[in-house]
Each structure stands twice: as C-alpha cells, then as structure tokens.
Amino acid sequence: MQVLKFGGTSVASAENIRKSLAIVAKAAEQGPVVMVVSALGGTTDGVIGAGRAAEQANEDFREALQQLEERHVTAAHDLLGADAQHSAIAHVQAQFDELKQLCDGIFALGELSNRTLDRLMSYGELLSSQLIATAAQAYGLDAVWADARQLIRTNSRFGMAEVDMGTTEKQVAEFRGNQSANVWVVPGFIAADAHGAATTLGRGGSDYTAALLAAALGAEKLEIWTDVSGMMTADPRLVRGARPIARISYQEAMELSHFGAKVLYPPTIQPVMRRGIPLWIKNTFAPDDYGTLVEVAPPRTPAVVQGISSIGNLTLLNLEGSGMVGIPGFSKRLFEALARERINVILITQSSSEHSICVGVNAQDAGLAKIAVDEEFAVEIAAGRIEPLRPEADLAIVALVGENMKDHPGISGKLFGALGQNGVNIRAIAQGASEKNISTVIRAADVRKAINVLHEAFFEATKKQVNLFILGPGNVGSKLLEQLARQQPHLLEKMGLQVRVVAIANSRHCLVDENGLDLTAWPDELAAAPAQSLDDFTQLIIGRNLRNSIFVDVTANPAAAGIYAALLEKSVAIVACNKVAASSEYAHYARLKSLSKEFNASYLFETNVGAALPVIGTLNDLTRSGDVVRRMEAVLSGTLNFVFNHYDGTRPFAEVVRQAQAEGYTEPDPRLDLSGTDVARKILILAREAGQAMEMSDIEINGFLPPACLEGDVEAFYAQMAAHEAHFRALYDEAAAGGKRLKFVARYADGRASVGLQTVAPGHDLYDLRGKDNVVLFYTDRYVDQPLVVKGAGAGAEVTASGVFADIIRAARL
Template sequence: MQVLKFGGTSVASADTIRQSLAIVAAAAEQSPVVMVVSALGGTTDVLIGAGRTAALADTAYRETLNQLEKRHLTAAQDLLAPEAQQPAVALIDAQFDELRHLCDGIFALGELSNRTLDRLMSYGELLSSQLIAAAAQAHGLAAGWADARQLIQTNSRFGMAEVDVAATENQVAEFKTHNSDKIWIVPGFIAADAHGTTTTLGRGGSDYTAALLAAALGAGKLEIWTDVSGMMTADPRLVRSARPIARISYQEAMELSHFGAKVLYPPTIQPVMRRGIPLWIKNTFAPADYGTLVEVSPPRSAAVVQGISSISNLTLLNLEGSGMVGIPGFSKRLFAALARERINVVLITQSSSEHSICVGVSAQDAAPAQVAVDEEFAHEIAAGRIEPLRPEKDLAIVALVGENMKDHPGISGKLFGALGQNGVNIRAIAQGASEKNISTVIRAADVRKAINVLHEAFFEATVKQVNLFILGPGNVGSKLLEQLARQQSQLLEKLGLQVRVVAIASSQHCLVNEEGLDLTAWTAALAAAPAQTLAEFSQLIIGRNLRNSIFVDVTANPAAAGIYADLLAKSVAVVACNKVAASSEYALYARLKSLAKEFNTSYLFETNVGAALPIIGTLNDLTRSGDVVRRLEAVLSGTLNFVFNNYDGTRPFAEVVRQAQAEGYTEPDPRLDLSGSDVARKILILAREAGEVMEMADIEIETFLPPACLEGDVEAFYTQMAAHEAHFRALYDAATAAGKRLKFVARYADGRAAVGLQSIAPGHDLYDLRGKDNVVLFNTDRYVEQPLVVKGAGAGAEVTASGVFADIIRAARL
C-alpha cells in the first residue's frame, strides 16, 4: 500500500489532473494506491472570500460562486468524454446548490462562524476529489472515491481540529476491510468530529490527511507531489540559486517545515515518523527528478547545514523587570497566560540574569497576547517590579537547520559574521540543545537579504554576489563600466565574485535592474531612464537592501559625498573616486571612517590621491605595521606633471593645458588642477591617513598662477593664461638656466603641509618624472636613508577607472 498526495497546483486544471492520474496509474502497477487530493488550485481562497463577502451582506458572493462553478464544469468537460460528463455535471450542480444555500444563510445571519467556515471550505476538496475519481474511472482505472470524513475523526475545534488517532485508525481499518478498489481517491484537508460534523485540519492539511492515512494503513511509503522538486536549501522565491535536498532526516524536515518550508505542512511528519514510513517529496511537472526522501537515518551528508528557512509576521514580546530575578514561577505564569488564549509560542529566549524573558508569537496573536500577559502580571506591573509587556513588531525568524551542526564548531560565528557584514541586526537568538536549529530574529525587511547571504555562506562558498550602484557614468565612469563588462567572467572564475551592476545614475537619469544591467548596452537605456535625485538614489540603494552592496561615486559632486554616512550606516560599502568627503572637514572624514568600522563595511578612496597607484594602501600598510611617517614628498598631479613635462617655451602654456584637458588628464574645470587646490586636497588626505588631524585651511598653497587667471569662467582662464605667457616662460627659463626641471610638489613633515611649484635638481627622485606620472616618497622610521617610492601613471580615465575597480574588489572581498 502506498499513499500519494497531490497539491492544488497538481490538480489545478484538466491537463495537470491527467498528469497526476498518470503518476497514480504507474504507481498502482506496483501496489494499491491511496490518492489524496487538494482542491483545484486557489479554490479554498475563493470559498473563504465568498463566505466573508456574504457575512458582510454583499451579494457579490453569488457571482463568485457562479465563476467557481464554471471553472469546475469546464474541468469536467475537458476531462471526460461527452457520454461520461452527465453524472459529473449533476454532482457539481448539486454541490454548488448546497454552497449557495450555505452562503445565503451566512448572508442572512451576517455571521461566519468557524464551524460554518469549515463546512464552506470542505467543498473545494469534495468537488475536486469526486471529479478526479470520475476521471480515473473514465480512463479505466480501478478507482473509487472515499469520504475523508468517514476515515478521519477529530475533536470539535473548528478551524484546526485535533485528530483522534485511535478512532481514525479504527475507521481506516474498517474501510479497508470492505473496500477492494486498487485506487482510493480521498479529499484532503477535511475530517469530521464524533457527531459527523465537518471539520478541517488547518490550511495545508491535505498533507496531514495523507500522513494519517499512511500511518493507519502501514503504507510502504508516502509521496507528496507538488510543483517543486523536493525540499530546497532555501525558498526558491527568495534565493534563485536554491537547490533540492536529496535526502534528509525526519527531524531536519520537521525543523524546516516548521520554519516556513512551504513544500511540507508541519504536522505531516509526525504520523509517518512514528511508523518509520519513508516520505518522498516529488514534482508533478518533473516526475523524473529525484526529489527529497525524508527518512529515519539518511546517509550522513557532507553538508553541515541542510537548509535555511524563515517565518515572517513575527512579534517579540519582552517581559522585563528586576522583580523577576530569583523568583520562580514567572515563566510558568507567562506561558499559562498565553496558553489560555490558545496563543502558540514560536521562539523563547531568556537572559542569564533572569531579568527578562522574550517570546516570539505570530503578529496576529500579538494584541491578545499583550492583553493576557499584562492582566496576568497586573499586580507586579502596578508595583513597578515588572515593566508592561513591550511588543516589537515587523520581525521574522531566519533559521539554519542541519543534523551535522552539532559536530561543527564555528557555525554560529559564521552565521553572525555573514549577517553582520551585511548590516542585518539580530534581535534575538535561540538554539536547541540538539543543535539541529539556530534561529535568529531579524527585521522582516531584511529576510530576503539575510537568507541570500546565509545561502551564499553555507551553500555557495565559491561564489559571492556583489551588487554595484554606480553614480557618474562620465569619462571615468564609462571606462569603469567597460572594464567591469570585460572582467565579469574572470572575476567569477578567478575570485568567485559575481559582480552585478544594479543601477547607474547620472545627473539626469537613473537606470535600475535588480538582476543586473547589461553592460554592453547601458548607454541608450540610461538616456531613456527616468530622473532621480541623490536622496532618491540613496533610498533606492537602502530600500533594495541587497546583499554585498557597494556604492561607487565616480563624480566630483560635493552633494554626492553627503549620502555616504547614511549608506555606511546600512552596511553599504562606499568606493569614492570623489575626493570631497575625505578632504572636507576633518569631523566628516573621521565620522565616515568610524561608520565603516562600526558597521563592518568599507569606505575606500584610493583614487583620491594617485588614480590607480597604491599610495593610500601603502601608507595604511606602513602605519598598521607600526611604522611612523616622518615626511612625505610627492608629485600628486598627473595633470601638472604632464603640463610641465610638455611645456618648453615652443608652444604657449595655455595650449599645453588645453592638450592636457583634451586628453582627459584634468578635472572638468582645469583650474582645480592648476590652482594647486586639487593637490592640496590630496596631501591633506595623505596627512590624515598618516594620523594627522588637519583641515584644508592648514595647507599652505603656493600658487604659480597670476591672480587674474583664477577670475571668471574656464574660457576666461585660458584667455588670461595666454595673456600671461611671459610669466610662464620666465618660470621655465629660470629653472632651465639652473639645470633644473619644474615640478608641482606636495610636502608634509612635522605636522605641516604645503604645495607649490619647485625647481628640482638632477639626481632627485622627482627630477626624471615623465609624462603624467605621479610619485610619492615616504620617509619613515624604517625608511630613513632611502625613501620608499611609489611611482606610476597618476591621471587618465582608463587608469583612474582601474583604481576604482581595484577598490571595488577590495570592498567585495571584505
């Protein structure tokens, strides 16, 4: 004997019913089959809606029932040959006549009791099972229909009745004795009390029906046929990379089903586990798939964690007070008060100080639970020994489940670390002594992120998904996107990083795709995308709440720096090509660094100083290893180095500057480069990274430009440079006459910093600096006689983009 249960999606239409009957026919060739069926997909919700509508004195329930009847009549016509349709049509008509009378009564009374609702809902399974029995017989199967109300007996707790196991087993044995059909077709979900009144086993109760029958019959196996290929490592609606679990223990399956694994109704496990009956979860639409086998002693799995699951709509109830400490009986009174209101406790945790006890309940039970507990402890609350019950709403439980966890230390640490790195705060923790389950209470809004993060940590150790939000697809930004497009496959193959660009925002448009943008065709799509403010873009990043999120600022916009703090506080890493934040007020610089540390994320800005040169990284390595920076000397402007390396008096100085701008070496406003303010920002950042508390006003800027060059707009700037060509030629001639070269140098020593044009003599490390190169000389306690030198290209969109790219990888690998 075997029991096969088919859910609503497996009997949703004539085609799926035929597919399910084919599975049953094949199974019946091996041994007799009990086929337990749900209502046609969605029918139960429609019936509940009709009853509630009728109770509100709204006649719309009549049209609802008419449409539902048409659906069943259509299914009968599709399933049965014309000559076999009449009995099925007559049955459907009779059942819907009863339904209409029942709803008319609800309408007249203006009330829908649990008892009446059970009766109303039962028609879904009664209709589907009798229709399927007729189809089975029409296809030549030796099938008969059995009324579950004559097989399963319960108490009279309508809505979710409790089964009388002994009476049920007797009734099933009696039925078996007098029934010789090869196939029984039985409605799931419904039962009857001792008086024959219809009851239900709770939503999802068809699984339970099948398990009860399997246990009562001593079946060789129970199969649950659904629309997925077994229990999954996580909810596939939340985690796209979730995969089926091939074999699992009863205990693990119970834990996963209790914590929201939709494929299995929690009470299903108990009857078959008691009898040691194997339970298969199979896919009606892919019957060849292995599915999941639930058994007493599955082969030991290499996986430490078998699955990740969750319960949403949770409320935490916190009972606190010094009057609880050392006083026995408080927990008993708390649970007794909840039990009197028939409120199920999902999770329990208590502080070792006994100062507080916390329980999790369904959100719908929170209000009556609060009333019940406050009434129970009214005396202690009035005396100030206990605080009034404090509910925390909009929470959820995410649980790790696995038999092997008890043998592996560090699982909790990995769990907390993965969540912490993504800004998921844990409100409560519970772990049973068996160590099969570790449950964490988090914000409901964080469930998708949390489950994906944990699935990545425990099931996808070789792949980490990284989600980028890029602001500024200009010169550098577009090069960055080109590099990302070229390197995506390499990053996945070599580093295990699945880097996705989720959003690209310009000053006028914002293009978003949570599944990742096509980096070969983003330009036209961005031009057609809607506008979005910086504040809206920030909220987009926070609201999407994706794991391993990185905000990449490839602008020079001061306002963009204003959103860093909010993002870091949500554990969104910030990679900034924009040097405004790191060189603005020291308080902001320090706050951003502190936020990154506090929320376990990254604030990286290597390109603020030397494009892709590892200047800040080298400085950080020196100071972290205990070295002390005594002196810095540097050429930090690729623009100015290019200009002075190419200016020899044969062409006007203004023409050389225009060439530098045309080749992409300058800021959009070249005055930022030539005034020295950009270099001043860079030496300020280095001084701060070396440990100096310094402001921009502390930097001495020795400008070489005549004051008139800094007045007006950019074109006026070029005009004035042309007018002052003699000034620039004089600077060049003086240096050349002394056998020296002009370099714009930044200096830091003894707590002071300055920038300015210098004539560098041969033999100096700055003398031979060519093209657009930058160089930094580090004199430290360890590098005394000869400085540590970092040298290379310090300007250009391609090079700068590669520096941003490198920071992205550093943040991704945190």
C-alpha cells in the same frame, strides 16, 4: 499500500489532473494506491471569500460561487468523455446548489460560525475528489471514492480539529476490509467529529490527511506531489541558487517545515515519523526528478547545513524588570497567560541575568498578548518591579537547519559574521540543545538579503555576488564599466565573484536592473531611463537592500559625498574616486572612518591620491605594521606634471593645459589642478591617513597662477592664462637657465604640510618624473635615509578607472 497526495496546483486544471492520474496509474502497477487530493487551486479561498461576503450582506457571493461552479463544470467537460460528463456535471451542480443554500443562510443570519465555515470549506475537496475519482474510473483505473469524513475522526474544535488516531485507525481498517479497489481517491483537509459534523485539519491539512492514512494503513511510503522538485536549500522565490535536498532526516524536515518551507505542512511528518514510513516530495510536472526523500536515518553527507528557512509576520514580546531576578514562576505565569488566549509561542529566549524574557508570536496575536500579559502582571507593573510588555513588530525569523551542525564548531560565528557584514541586525537568538537549528530574529525587511547572504556562505562557497551602484559614468566611469564588462567572466571563474552592476546614474537619469545591467548597451538605455535625484538614488540603494552592495562614486560632486554616511550606516560599502569626503572637515572624515568600522562596510578611496598607484594602501600598510611616517615628499598631480613636462615655451602655456584636459588628465574644472587645491587635498588625505588630525586650512598653498586666472568661468581662465603667457615663460626660463625642471611638489613633515611650484635640480628623486607620472617618497622610522618610493602613472581615465576597479575588488573580498 502507497499513499500519494496531490496539491492544489497538481489538480488545478484538467491537464494537471491527467498528469496526476498518470502518476497514480504508474504507481498502481506496483500495488494499491491511496490518492489524496486538494481542492482545485484557489477554490478554498474562493468559498471562504463567498462566505465572508455573505456574512457582511454582500450579494457578490452569488457571482463568486457562479464563477467557481463554471470552473468545475469546465474541468468536467475537459476531463471526461461524453458518457461520464452528464452525471459528473449534475453532481457538481448539486454540490453548488448546497453551497448557495448554505451561503444564503449565512447571508440571512449575518453570521459565519467556525462550524459553518468548516462545512463551507469542505466543499472544495469534496468537489475535486469526486470529479477525479470519476476521471480515474473513466481512464480505466480500478478506483473508488472514499469519504475522508468517514475515515478520519476528530474532536469538535472547528477550524483546526485534533485527530482521534485510535478511532481513525479503526475506521480506516474497516473501510479497507470492505474494499477491493486498487485506487482510493480521498479528499484531503476534511474530517468529521463524533456527530458527523464536517471539520477541517487546518490550512495545508491535505498533507496531514495523507500522513494519517499512511500511518493507519502502515503504507510502504508517502509521496507528496507538488509543483517543486522537493525541499530546497532555501525558498527559490527568494534565492535563485536554491537547489533541491536529495535526502533529509525527519528531524531536519520538521525544522524546515516549521520555519516556513512551503512544500510541507509541519504536522504532516509526525504520523509517518512515528511509524518510520519514508516520505517523498515529488514534482507533478517533472515526475522523473529525484525530489526529496525524508527518512529516519539518511546517509551522512558532508553538508553541515541542510537548509535555510524563515517565518515572517513575527512580533517579539519583551518582558523586562529587575523584579524578575531570582524570583521563581515568572516564566510560568507568562506562558500561562499566553496559553489562556490560545496564543502560540514560536521562539523563546531569556538572558542569563533573568532580567528579561523574550518570546516570538504571530503578529496578529500581539495585541491580545499584550493585554493578557499586562493583566497577569498588573500588580508587579504597578509596583514598578517589571515594565509593561513591550511588543516589537515587523520582524521575522531566519533559521539554519542541519543535523551535522552539532559536530562543527564555528557555524554560529559564520552565521553572525555573514549577517553582520551585510548590516543585518540580530534582535534575538535561539538554539536548541540538539543544535539542529539556529534561529535568529531580524527585521522583516532584511529577510531576502539575509537568506541570500547565508545561502551564499553555506551553499555557494565558491561564488559571492557583489552588487554595484555606480554614480558618474563620465570619462572615468565609462572606462570602469568597460573594464567590468571585460573582466566579469574572469572574476567569476578565478575569484568566485559575480560582480553585477545594478544601477548606473548620472545627474539626469538612473538605469536600474536588480538582475544586473547589460554593460554593452547601457549608454543608450541610460539616456532613455527615468529622471532621478541624488536623494532618490540613495533611497534606491537602501531600499533594494541587496547583499554585498557597493556604492561607487566616480564624480567630483560634493553632494554625492554627502550621502556616504547614510549608506555606511546601512552597511553599504563605499568606493570613492571623489576626493571631497576624505578632504572635508576632519570631524566628518573621522566619522566616515568610524562608521565604516561600526557597520562593517568598507570605505575605500585609493584613487583620491595617485589614480591607480597603491599610495594610500602602502601608507596604511606602513602604519598598521607599526611604522611611523615622519616625512612625505610627492608630486601628486598627473595634470601638473604633464603640463610642466610638455611646456617649453614653444607653445603657449594655455594650449598645453587644454591638451591635458582633452586627454582626460585634469579634473572637470582644470582650475582645481592648476590652483594647487587638488594637490592640497591629496596631501591632506595622506597626512590624515598617516595619523594627523589636519584641516584643509592647515595646508600652505603656494600658487603660481596670477590672481586674474582664477576669476570668472573656465573659458575666462584660459583667456587669462593666454594673456599672462609672459609670466609662465619667465617661470620656465628661470628654471631652464639653472638646468632645473619645474615640479609642483607636496610636502609633509612634523605635522605641517605645504604645496607649491619648485625648481628641481638633476639628481633629485623628482627630477626625472616624466609625462603624467606621480611619485610619493615616504620617510619613516624604517625608511630613514632611503625613502620608500611609489611611482607611476597618476592620471588618465583608463588608469584611474583601474584604481576604482581594484578598490571594488578589495571591498568585495572583505
């Protein structure tokens, strides 16, 4: 004997019913089959809605029932030939006449009791099973309809009746002895009490019906036919990379089904588990797929974790107080108070200090639970020995499940580390002694991120998804996007990084695609994208709550730097080309560094100094390894080095500066470069990274521009430089006369820093610096006489973009 159960989607239409019957016909070639069916998809919700409407004196219930009747009549037309249609449709209409009479009674009384609701809900499965039984006969199967109300006996707890297994087994045996048909078609979900009143087995009860019959019949196997190819490693609606689990133990399946695996109703497993009956989960729409086999002892696999699941709509109840310590009976009284109100406890955890007990319940039970518990402990609360019960809502449980976890140390550490790196805060933890399940309570808003993070950690070890939010697709930003587009396949293949650009924003528009933007078409799409403010963009990043998120700031905008703290507090990594934050007030700089550590979110700004040169990285390596930086000497402006390397008096100084700006070497406002402000920011950042608590006001800036050049707008700046050409020519001539070159130099020594134009003689480390190159000389306790030198191109959109790219990869790999 085989038992095959078909869910609502498997019988939702005539076409689907035919597919289900084809599966049954094939199984019947191997021996007798019990076909358990659910109501046509959506029918049960429809009749419940009609009943509730009738209870509230809303006559819309008539229209709702009429639509359901038409749907069943249509299914009969589509499913059956002319000979069988007439009687089947007449039966459907008779059933709906009863339904209408029942709802009329509810309407008249204004009351819908649990008993009446059970009877109301039973019609869905009765209608579908009788229709399918008629179709099975019409298709040539030796089929009979079997009324589950005559097979399965329950108590009279309407709504979720408890099964009398002894009586059920006797009734099934009697029916079997009186039948010779090869196929039984049985309605799921419904049963009857000792008085013959219809009862239901709870939502998902059709699975339970199938399991009860399989156990009573001693079936060879139970198959659950649904719309997915087995149990999955995670909910495929939340995790794109979720994959079927081929074989799994009863215990693991129980854990996963309890914690939200929707393909299996939790009590289903118990009857067949006791009998050792194999349970298959199969896909009606892909019957050749292997599915999932649930069995007593599946072959051992290398997989440590079998699946990840979740329960939403959770509230934690915290009972706390010093009066609980060392006093027996508090836990007993808590659970008894909840039990009296029939409140199910989903999760339990208690601190070893005995100062608090925490339990998780369904959110809808939280209000009643608080009343019950506060009443139970009213004396202790009044005396101040314990606090009133404190509910914490909007939570969920995410659970790791696997038999092999008990043999592998470090699973919990990997779990907590993966969640922590993505800013998912754990409110409570529970783990059974069997170590088959590790449950964590988190914010409901973090469930999607948490499950994806854990799936990536335990099932996709070779691939890590990284989500980028890029602000500022200007010269550097557009080059960065070109580089990302070019390198995406390489990063995935060689480094296991799936780097996706989720959003691109400028000062006017924001282009978003959570699945990753097309990096070849973004300019036109961005121009047509909706307008969005910086605050909106910040909320977009936080609200999307994607795993491994990185905000990439490729602007010089002070307002953009102002959102770093809010993002770091949400564990969003920051990669900043923008120098404003790192050179702002020291307290703010220090806070950002602290937030980066506190929330496990990288804050990287290598391109703040020297574009793609590893200046900050080298400095960090020195200090982390215990070296002390005593002195730094540097040319930190690719712009100024370019200008002074190209200015020889044959062309106006202003023209050379314009060339530098045209070639993308300057800041958007070139006055930042030529005034020395940009270089001052850079040496300030290096001094801070070397351990000095310095402010911008501590930097001595020895400028070379006439004051008039810094007045007005950028065009006035160029006009004034042209007017003061003699000043610039004099600077050049004086240096050239002594065989020297002009360099704008930054110096740091003994806690003091300065920047200014200097003449450099041949043989000096800075003399031969060409083009747009930068150089930094580190004099440390280890590099005393000969400095550690970092030298190379320090300006240009392509080079700077590559430095931002490198920081992105560093952040992604942490």
